[in-house]
Amino acid sequence: MRRSRVVRARGITKSFGDVVALDGVDLEVEAGQVHGLVGPNGAGKTTLLGLLLGLAVADRGRLEILGAPVGRTLAVPDGVAGFVDGPGLYPSLTARQNLTALARLRGHDSAAGVGEALEQVGLTDVADDRVRGFSLGMRQRLGLAAALLTRPRLLVIDEPANGLDPAGKRHVHRVITGLAADGAAVVMSSHRMDDLAALCPEVTVLATGRVVFSGPVGKLAAEVGDLDHRLLTADPPAAREVASRTPGLRVVRDPQAGPDDGALVVRGPVQALDDLVVRLVEAGVAVRGLAPVVPPLEAAFLALTGTEPRETEEDPR
Amino acid sequence: MTATTAETPPAADEARPAPLPRGYRFELVKLLSQWRIRLVLAACWIAPAVFVAAVSMQSSLPADTVFGRWMHASGWAGSLVVLGFSCTWALPLLTSLAAGDVFAAEDRLGTWRHLLVAVRSPRRIFVAKALASLTVILAMTAGLAVSGIAGGLAAAGGHPLAGLDGHMLSSGDAATTVLLAWGCVLAPTLAFAAVGLLGSVALGRSPMGLLMPALLALGLQLAQMLPLPVAVRTALPGEAFLAWRGLFTAPAQTRPLLIGIAVALVWAVVATALAYRLFLRRDFTDLAYDGSGRRVTVHGVLPLALLAVLTVALVSWTTPASGSGIDRGKLEDSLATSYGHLYRLQTRELHRPAVTEAQLRTTASCDKGGDRVADEGPGNDWRCVVTWHLPGVSSTGTAIYQLDVTADGRYVADGDGPKEVNGYFQVRTSSGDAPNPLWQFDGNVDLLAGPASAQKG
Numbered sequence: 001m002r003r004s005r006v007v008r009a010r011g012i013t014k015s016f017g018d019v020v021a022l023d024g025v026d027l028e029v030e031a032g033q034v035h036g037l038v039g040p041n042g043a044g045k046t047t048l049l050g051l052l053l054g055l056a057v058a059d060r061g062r063l064e065i066l067g068a069p070v071g072r073t074l075a076v077p078d079g080v081a082g083f084v085d086g087p088g089l090y091p092s093l094t095a096r097q098n099l100t101a102l103a104r105l106r107g108h109d110s111a112a113g114v115g116e117a118l119e120q121v122g123l124t125d126v127a128d129d130r131v132r133g134f135s136l137g138m139r140q141r142l143g144l145a146a147a148l149l150t151r152p153r154l155l156v157i158d159e160p161a162n163g164l165d166p167a168g169k170r171h172v173h174r175v176i177t178g179l180a181a182d183g184a185a186v187v188m189s190s191h192r193m194d195d196l197a198a199l200c201p202e203v204t205v206l207a208t209g210r211v212v213f214s215g216p217v218g219k220l221a222a223e224v225g226d227l228d229h230r231l232l233t234a235d236p237p238a239a240r241e242v243a244s245r246t247p248g249l250r251v252v253r254d255p256q257a258g259p260d261d262g263a264l265v266v267r268g269p270v271q272a273l274d275d276l277v278v279r280l281v282e283a284g285v286a287v288r289g290l291a292p293v294v295p296p297l298e299a300a301f302l303a304l305t306g307t308e309p310r311e312t313e314e315d316p317r
Numbered sequence: 318m319t320a321t322t323a324e325t326p327p328a329a330d331e332a333r334p335a336p337l338p339r340g341y342r343f344e345l346v347k348l349l350s351q352w353r354i355r356l357v358l359a360a361c362w363i364a365p366a367v368f369v370a371a372v373s374m375q376s377s378l379p380a381d382t383v384f385g386r387w388m389h390a391s392g393w394a395g396s397l398v399v400l401g402f403s404c405t406w407a408l409p410l411l412t413s414l415a416a417g418d419v420f421a422a423e424d425r426l427g428t429w430r431h432l433l434v435a436v437r438s439p440r441r442i443f444v445a446k447a448l449a450s451l452t453v454i455l456a457m458t459a460g461l462a463v464s465g466i467a468g469g470l471a472a473a474g475g476h477p478l479a480g481l482d483g484h485m486l487s488s489g490d491a492a493t494t495v496l497l498a499w500g501c502v503l504a505p506t507l508a509f510a511a512v513g514l515l516g517s518v519a520l521g522r523s524p525m526g527l528l529m530p531a532l533l534a535l536g537l538q539l540a541q542m543l544p545l546p547v548a549v550r551t552a553l554p555g556e557a558f559l560a561w562r563g564l565f566t567a568p569a570q571t572r573p574l575l576i577g578i579a580v581a582l583v584w585a586v587v588a589t590a591l592a593y594r595l596f597l598r599r600d601f602t603d604l605a606y607d608g609s610g611r612r613v614t615v616h617g618v619l620p621l622a623l624l625a626v627l628t629v630a631l632v633s634w635t636t637p638a639s640g641s642g643i644d645r646g647k648l649e650d651s652l653a654t655s656y657g658h659l660y661r662l663q664t665r666e667l668h669r670p671a672v673t674e675a676q677l678r679t680t681a682s683c684d685k686g687g688d689r690v691a692d693e694g695p696g697n698d699w700r701c702v703v704t705w706h707l708p709g710v711s712s713t714g715t716a717i718y719q720l721d722v723t724a725d726g727r728y729v730a731d732g733d734g735p736k737e738v739n740g741y742f743q744v745r746t747s748s749g750d751a752p753n754p755l756w757q758f759d760g761n762v763d764l765l766a767g768p769a770s771a772q773k774g
Contacts, residue, residue, distance in 0.1 A: 050430070053430070053434050054434065054437070055430055055433060055434065055601065074334075074433060074434075074437045074438065074439075076332060077332055078332040078333075079332075080332070081434070082434075083430070083431060083434075084430060085427065085430065086427060087431065088426070088427065088428035088429075088430060088431020088432060089426075089428070089431075090347055090350065090426065090428065091426070092347070092350040092351050092352070093346070093347070093350050097346070097350070101342075101343045101346050101347075102343075102435055104339055104342065104343065105335045105339050105340065105343050105435050105436060106335060106435060107335070107336075107339070146431075
């Protein structure tokens with residue numbers, strides 16, 4: 001199935017004084033896709049989101065949104081909505097007043113539309129409360145509702161799940177996936193790998209202004225290579241013995257482990273881990289648990305962005 | 318990565334900026350949703366009426382305030398007392414509140430990006446914010462005027478009002494002149510509002526932006542207390558806050574007022590233009606923007622200082638007055654005129670035979686501080702002797718007054734005898750005691766008029 005391209009960025013470079021925020025960034029996002037942007041603080045995510053919203057223009061490179069080139073500030077096409085650095089809300093207005101004022105500003109003067117947007121993010125009950133008393137999560141949801149007012153074809157959101165409780169997160173996820181199902185493209189940044197894993201089929205990883213990975217989430221997880229797994233057994237000394245004899249597997253030091261917690265950390269390919277489990281069973285060692293020390297996506301992120309050096313020290317015991 | 322099957326859709330239209338009326342409405346909603354703005358707005362519409370009505374019912378009146386001594390006699394005086402107070406503090410503070418925070422509030426809330434994405438035009442945002450704050454300021458000023466008038470009329474009635482040279486304004490003339498005076502002070506109010514906008518734009522989240530109009534008002538008040546040359550005094554943007562008093566003389570002292578209005582409007586335009594320029598050049602992506610000291614100095618303070626120098630030079634060049642603008646001749650003319658008018662008022666109160674000013678032929682002779690002091694400039698050491706004639710009486714009447722003349726041209730003449738003329742606070746009439754108009758009265762010297770001797774000559 002052919003889908004239209006909503007965002008097409010080629011060689012985007014943006015500097016603020018001597019600081020290069022983005023350095024030759026490419027990005028493509030199709031209609032109906034939720035695309036995740038991930039990277040450590042200062043990687044350039046917010047700058048890139050700002051460019052997509054038209055808040056700034058690139059120094060070099062070409063950016064097309066909804067087929068139209070964006071050459072100057074605030075010149076993005078109609079149909080782009082979202083927020084960066086938190087939703088801009090006025091605390092002295094109620095939730096409904098915030099949305100109504102925005103809707104009027106953008107020419108979508110419909111009380112029904114405002115009510116619908118509030119309902120979508122689950123804020124109908126507090127529609128007439130002043131935003132001053134809202135929690136961070138409620139503000140995030142209201143910011144999302146504000147973006148939905150214009151029925152965007154490209155939604156650009158920064159940390160949408162920030163401060164959300166599980167119910168709020170479900171609401172937001174439902175809205176985002178629903179929007180994508182209706183054909184809109186969504187570009188979202190997040191530090192929460194579980195959100196990205198749940199929502200984004202594709203992600204772009206930025207580090208110091210450069211793209212270090214862009215593609216399907218599954219491929220990202222594979223990029224990381226051998227993952228560390230924490231093994232819990234009924235007989236840790238025996239398990240260590242078995243693990244050390246398993247081909248392709250290494251027992252490494254677990255920096256988080258206490259002296260007597262009975263866990264050991266092993267590193268190796270999936271086949272070696274399978275082999276280990278078989279050997280443990282054969283040796284009569286009960287396996288209580290085997291799970292990645294760091295979730296695959298997070299491990300990939302840490303490895304690609306170099307934000308946390310990987311523990312490689314062999315466990316001498 | 319995107320699949321190779323993706324195709325580029327037909328180019329979408331560039332989003333148009335939000336229409337200005339919608340932006341204006343949005344800004345107005347935001348301003349009026351702030352409790353402090355609503356509170357002050359309500360106070361502007363209620364407090365003056367309560368104040369004027371309450372003071373008008375007291376036996377002791379605020380005689381140190383221009384028109385304060387007439388609050389029992391005419392309801393129009395109450396609004397002018399409110400106007401005098403408003404020009405001193407209320408209007409600069411109101412502009413601080415409404416205009417001095419209209420841009421800075423977005424910085425504090427971190428809503429610039431959101432607003433820019435919604436409106437898509439910094440120019441329209443600026444215009445909408447300026448118009449919205451102007452609307453609020455006008456609503457507050459209208460409240461002060463209407464409320465003061467209503468309170469005065471309710472408490473004292475719409476009786477004729479004695480002007481600052483003692484001539485009586487009919488109720489209709491008083492109404493027109495009072496409204497005109499309120500209209501005239503809109504010009505310096507706009508200038509202060511523009512300075513507020515400039516401070517708000519230039520200083521970002523810093524509360525100093527909020528204080529700019531108040532600091533300007535304080536500076537101008539200090540300047541008014543100094544013995545500055547009249548050209549400097551008249552060329553300051555707050556001059557019309559004082560010069561409206563000239564409307565209450567006959568003939569009206571319009572020159573200082575018109576110059577004051579013109580200077581204030583030029584300040585309003587220049588400060589707004591500077592704010593506009595700074596606003597369009599600022600970096601909206603910087604969430605911690607607190608303004609730049611150097612930029613504020615170069616693009617805000619220096620141009621306004623230059624404007625002040627230019628207006629002083631222009632006023633000096635185009636007006637005849639020099640020095641303090643207060644000299645013996647002007648003071649004598651003003652005092653004689655006021656005395657003549659007020660003597661006729663006292664005559665009516667005492668039911669004596671009517672007399673015209675031509676018959677009175679009132680003159681005054683003034684001296685400042687004795688022989689060793691030049692008869693020029695403000696001070697409370699002016700002593701004047703007023704002389705007048707009555708038809709059919711060969712001798713002349715004389716009365717002595719001590720004058721306290723302030724640098725803005727206002728003076729208070731305090732009767733110093735004889736006691737039958739100006740020695741008592743009240744006079745005994747056939748219908749009871751009434752205030753003695755000759756006991757103590759206010760006057761106003763036209764600072765920009767040429768020397769009195771030259772006029773006579």
